[in-house]
Amino acid sequence: MATTTLPRTQVPQLNRVQVIGIGAAVIGLALLGLGFVLNPEQFAKSYIFGFYYTIAFSLGCLGFLMVQHLTGGAWGITARRIFEAGAMILPIFFLASIPVIMVAYNTFGFEHAIYHWANPRVVTPGSPEFDPIVAHKVPWMSPLWFAGRMVIYFAIWSILAFLLRTWSLQQDRGADPIVTATRMRRLSGIGVALFVLSVTFFALDVGMSLDAHWYSTIYGAHYIVNAGLGTLAFTILALTQVRQTEIFHEHVPVKPIHDLGKLMLAFTVLWTYMSFGQYVIIWSGDVAEFTPWYARRREAGWLVVVIFLMIAAFLMPFFALLGRKPKRNLNYLALVATWIIVVRLIDTAWIILPEFHATPTEALLTFTNLAAPIGLMGVWVALWAFFMQRASLLPLNDPQMENLHAGGHH
Numbered sequence: 001m002a003t004t005t006l007p008r009t010q011v012p013q014l015n016r017v018q019v020i021g022i023g024a025a026v027i028g029l030a031l032l033g034l035g036f037v038l039n040p041e042q043f044a045k046s047y048i049f050g051f052y053y054t055i056a057f058s059l060g061c062l063g064f065l066m067v068q069h070l071t072g073g074a075w076g077i078t079a080r081r082i083f084e085a086g087a088m089i090l091p092i093f094f095l096a097s098i099p100v101i102m103v104a105y106n107t108f109g110f111e112h113a114i115y116h117w118a119n120p121r122v123v124t125p126g127s128p129e130f131d132p133i134v135a136h137k138v139p140w141m142s143p144l145w146f147a148g149r150m151v152i153y154f155a156i157w158s159i160l161a162f163l164l165r166t167w168s169l170q171q172d173r174g175a176d177p178i179v180t181a182t183r184m185r186r187l188s189g190i191g192v193a194l195f196v197l198s199v200t201f202f203a204l205d206v207g208m209s210l211d212a213h214w215y216s217t218i219y220g221a222h223y224i225v226n227a228g229l230g231t232l233a234f235t236i237l238a239l240t241q242v243r244q245t246e247i248f249h250e251h252v253p254v255k256p257i258h259d260l261g262k263l264m265l266a267f268t269v270l271w272t273y274m275s276f277g278q279y280v281i282i283w284s285g286d287v288a289e290f291t292p293w294y295a296r297r298r299e300a301g302w303l304v305v306v307i308f309l310m311i312a313a314f315l316m317p318f319f320a321l322l323g324r325k326p327k328r329n330l331n332y333l334a335l336v337a338t339w340i341i342v343v344r345l346i347d348t349a350w351i352i353l354p355e356f357h358a359t360p361t362e363a364l365l366t367f368t369n370l371a372a373p374i375g376l377m378g379v380w381v382a383l384w385a386f387f388m389q390r391a392s393l394l395p396l397n398d399p400q401m402e403n404l405h406a407g408g409h410h
Helices: 012-038 040-071 074-087 090-104 143-172 177-206 219-242 246-251 255-285 291-296 302-320 330-355 360-365 368-388 401-405
Strands: none
Touching: 012 040, 012 219, 012 368, 040 074, 040 090, 040 143, 040 177, 040 219, 040 330, 040 368, 074 143, 074 219, 074 255, 074 368, 074 401, 090 143, 090 368, 143 177, 177 219, 219 255, 219 330, 255 291, 255 302, 255 330, 302 330, 302 360, 330 360, 330 368
16 A cells, blocks of 8 residues: 655646636626625525535535445545535635524524514514514524534534544645545544534524424435435536546445436435435324425425425436446536536425525526625635645545555456
């Protein structure tokens, strides 16, 4: 096993990706700023949507990074630096969570709090607006506890991302590969448990609590699967930018590409199972507090989105990824991955935006709903490209590189 110091990545395509990200960030955030001036309340609603969508990619990167350390495999070592770069954005994106915390505190002074539970009149006995169901969830649903949990979430994610990245780079600089690999594996074992719990509660806080009466025990797991599917799709697109480099030509066979395609198919099926399972359980239960969430998403045009998702989020990628040969073609996988990322945005919109808009047409015509994910994803992509260029494209000194070489080139 080589222990030479590895150089940083110098890939012109990544510079181009970074420029595109910066351009999208400038345009999106400028439009979002205009939206704040014109309608601060709509800005806040759109920002929550954009933040909830964008942060999922970093969370997916962190999750897959830890799974890779625990399980090994050619697919993981091929994509490790992609996962590390995405995970390293989490400490920075804590800043992006501050507007969401401000919304929870109703810092902007909206007449009607976006998070219903943040309105003191709703949880104060004797108030005309008193809601006993929401009041029962205090103090868990309160601005102070919301902010405190957000700090804890990002602290957990940031520590995990920082340590895994640091030890991985130490391998590149010649540190004992067995010792560093053991550290990363042990941390990942603890980290996966913390990750599942923290991401589940994060999804409940930011997304599910927009309707303070409704809850689903599958909601957090559904968000994790959503994040995983989007991350796999992004990973495929990222590989198209580095596949032609010398280091990839020398070390990466077609097998890990095939494995990532299979994972993308598996997560497509898992997303479908969880989405349909949640619906069947809640709708057949017919509980007055639960069914209105779905009722809103079947009315006033939202049912069209449901039908679209059935076709575009399941049937199309499922059949597109069934064959063995297509999953071994990176360019073909990139087309499917692009489609999946767009559909992830539409799925997230269907989950979040009916809380704010009566119809999908109204949601679509609200320009900040497009500006927020474009702007925040632009920032995310630019940061990802930056971190990708701070290390070698492959951790060549890691013992798991043997798994990659064992895969063959055919």
